[in-house]
Amino acid sequence: MTATARTGVLAGPAAPTDSASVRLRPVPPGDARITGGLWHQRAEANRGASIPSGLTHLRAAGNVRNLEIAAGTAAGEPEGPVFADSDVHKWLEAAAWEYGRSGEAELLTSQLELTELLARAQAEDGYLNSVVPHREGQRYRDLPWSHEHYCAGHLIQAAVAQARATGRRELLDVAIKVADHLVATFGPGRAEDVDGHPVIEMALVELYRETGTDAYLELARWFVDARGRGIIAGHGHAPTYFSDRVPVRDATTVEGHAVRAVYLAAGATDVAVETGDRELLAALEHQYDAMERAKQYLTGGLGARWEGESFGDPFELPTDRAYAETCAAIGGVQWAWRMLLATGEARYADQIERMLYNGFLAGVSLSGTEYFYVNPLQLRSDAHPEGDRSPAHGRRGWFDCACCPPNIMRTLSSLSGYVATTGTDSSPDGASSVQLHQYVPGTVAAGGLELDVATNYPWQGRIEVTVRRAPDTPVALSLRVPAWAEGATLDGETVRPGYATLTRTWQAGETMRLDLPMRPRLTTADHRVDAVRGCVAIERGPLVYAFEGADQPDGVVVDDMLLDVTGEITEEHRPDLLGGVTVLRARGYRGTPPPQAATPYAEAGTRPSGHGEPVALTAVPYHVWANRGPNPMRVWVPAVGD
């Protein structure tokens, strides 16, 4: 395919080429719009607060100045971490998608200013990095740690976003020079080296999709295949941390640094579908299974360990020390999205929903100005804050390592890209197909259909899809029924989890009504998850709930309380609370007052027992916790009455 073929095409989170081995194809985000509800509210905070304040932070922290130094328009030494450029690039990507979403003129102006700066900072041969050559004395001296390809990858992603969302090619020109430089420098027979932090793989494939230049795809494939062959470990680095212990296609699970692992897997999925590599895709499916089976939090959060920001062993999922980095949830969504396109399986759309509504969304305050880097499922009463990533002091305005905030921004500004797809299978009768994966109030134009979606999801389970325009030919319209939605009905008929599909020649004005049962669900965990053995969590629809100290009756200590699983759970929508949330109330007990013992250990039977006074406990969606200052919180509560 030629570059021209895709110029100006809006497509958010990964857009496979026509020749890719995928079952589903994205709907360009201009054609899927979110016009109200929870995500619109968050996207507006992103536009109005996060993105503008993000640029202020990037200026204050020196990231922009670093580029000015590289461009020769400022003097001094670069500041911040070695990957400081990538935060600017992610911000640029956010600004691009957000300009495409809201058309806010200032977002184009800022983008073009920064783009010009990047062009000036770029070396003649295409190399572009404002920190590493200053600090290391030369390029690519310690690629496993220098993040040079990582920065290049985020630049490329920003450039593709700018081209697709604004139609401007200035940043794409910079990115193509970067990519050509990489192609000329790395690969078999050239420098056989890989970056310790993946993202370049996804980026190069997307640039291939944008430009049609095969060399980008080939280099991405080489980077994927180069891992696990001792290149990184050869630099004296720990192979597991860098997803470098075994080759990607031999790996049976995810391990090491969680963001690195899922970015790599997402990029490998891109490579697999563009090269038709079924063996690689099968390996990635197996790895995804292993992650979901034993290494993912109920919130969708990924990464059990602070040590190395990494995945733990299977079922090692502590709640208090869950790392669950916001960026890992974002990478998880990116990987799941690619698996969804590749396989067409609803489980990946379920996963996207779980990660977006919980593990991801908790990463930003309702105001859009404060962020969590780390997203535990429990905050103890006596938790002591350590460093700027600690959840114990609540969200923070920025971080020394500021990867998460601009990553949140680019995700919130491109969310409409995850709403719908069209199918690539041509059915015998030639019907096109459209899939709705995520339910948001808005519009979708796909497969010849124009649809209005009306819903109060995730607060209510009714989704009304009205056909505004339809072609003369049949269209198979599939609505995702989440795995948790046993008892769902479509136009009154019971439908099973997966996709409920109606194939017909649609008429304008026709309406379908999907009803998802939103009853609160009590969830338990595998007995191997130590931290929550004997506990329950409450979910409702796609939302995981949390008990925050702020909502409990006087004197109830979150660390001590118990939940009565035989009690009814009642719900109340509170438009006034936390931006409007449905609150749940459950029967519980205060718990035994903690013994004032000299040690936590006592002979069985000698400890005071009993459940303490009955109390009404209140839960709010996990994603809004810590919007009233830091206070004790837990998702999982010891169960009684079972």
Added chain:
Amino acid sequence: MTATARTGVLAGPAAPTDSASVRLRPVPPGDARITGGLWHQRAEANRGASIPSGLTHLRAAGNVRNLEIAAGTAAGEPEGPVFADSDVHKWLEAAAWEYGRSGEAELLTSQLELTELLARAQAEDGYLNSVVPHREGQRYRDLPWSHEHYCAGHLIQAAVAQARATGRRELLDVAIKVADHLVATFGPGRAEDVDGHPVIEMALVELYRETGTDAYLELARWFVDARGRGIIAGHGHAPTYFSDRVPVRDATTVEGHAVRAVYLAAGATDVAVETGDRELLAALEHQYDAMERAKQYLTGGLGARWEGESFGDPFELPTDRAYAETCAAIGGVQWAWRMLLATGEARYADQIERMLYNGFLAGVSLSGTEYFYVNPLQLRSDAHPEGDRSPAHGRRGWFDCACCPPNIMRTLSSLSGYVATTGTDSSPDGASSVQLHQYVPGTVAAGGLELDVATNYPWQGRIEVTVRRAPDTPVALSLRVPAWAEGATLDGETVRPGYATLTRTWQAGETMRLDLPMRPRLTTADHRVDAVRGCVAIERGPLVYAFEGADQPDGVVVDDMLLDVTGEITEEHRPDLLGGVTVLRARGYRGTPPPQAATPYAEAGTRPSGHGEPVALTAVPYHVWANRGPNPMRVWVPAVGD
């Protein structure tokens, strides 16, 4: 007091001066001897295997060569971590105590050779470090991280040990030059800087005790008081990690890096007793209480987090990711010992016993040649080893950061120092007093008494103390009754936990018989300890037990099994097994086979339930686990039948 007053006095783990505010005073280890049993067996492995192979490792890893470079007798760059010297110093301390214990000539020869090397490596002004000046370009550039005082501290401790155990003063001369250099360089009005890793505080106080030079005590006091005042944080380091967030006397708990924290607390206790600082001692008692109440594992292990090798929040005590560094248990023993001397309270001797028999002793293999750096209370079936500290691959012969092995060596060689004390209170009738804290087969000469102790402790609970010689005056002889030993009897009379004291004018040939009930005990934990909620552990006497995969019936998976708390626990002494251990057998269940589910989460009531087939489970002492290769292990098992 004068230097002469203490020359040649053998005293192992801290010997307060006569003017110190202590309730108890150590018995010089030459006067308390361990002649058989578990600790003798381990001390012999230490002498025969650990100490000689330790020197081989130190030579192979470059630690000795670093000193040769500093001495000008070898060329090249120093290798290993910045604190490499300290491992040599700890080995020297071990060799000194071990020479005192066993009299093995080779240990004196090696000591004197290394001592000569250290003397040659020492600068004219007393500074002695083989790594830092090479690497940093100059001294004391980054004291919070450079470990220069830390290395000096271990050198001083080795020198005091050499003087006390061998009577040789060569290393003491080197150490005095080091200490005089520190006194000339640091303190108020001089360089106001502190080392990030405590130990110099303990060391300087002990050198003051050895030499009578007040300036050493004054500098130690200054180092203790300098913490928490922004000196370390001022270098850009995280204050909590370095025990530098608040002044020692204002701290209400232990936090940050566990070894740093307990070494500092031990040194501060030394300062408190030597300066009569009751306020400081009270603060330390409060901190010890807080540690024992909520930050210590059942094994006595200290440090819940891999991240920063640090204490966690209260009750944050995961079993799989327990860090419980071997060195932290050693530091815990050192602190508890000083608290015991200061207060005379049996609880600290109980603590020493718990830490020595469990959290400490698990750090070395029965062979004495392999070590654990990290001592978790659970190893999962699918645990993946990462780096040389990972318990998943079993103990290791040495470590890149080799602090633990020589720390184990110096502890095993000086253990007799913890056995007994004499009291400092003169009773109205002028009776002297002797306390037996730890029960080992051996001899004790103290307070004019000469005692033989015969026991098979910790396998059997009978301890027979026979008087061999006695003065004509009354002696109050106290035997510790551990807190777990409810129902203990002394000569047939029930005695309460604490110290059981008999005061009389003793006759040679008299025998006392203490019987400690060794029935297996089921232990539960505070409900706030997530990882073990609903679980029980088994203890017997001072030993914590563990279930290792190797001992369970075919097909029983340690991760899945359950323990029936209504069943009888039977015991069998197995002289053939693991150096001779008492094995426990408990009734249990295989557990529900783990569901092959897509996720660890399921709606309550939908998961397969039941306990599975009844099985007999076998537990061995925690300290001998992983002597048959790494295999799944857990101390805490989910309880049923309660």
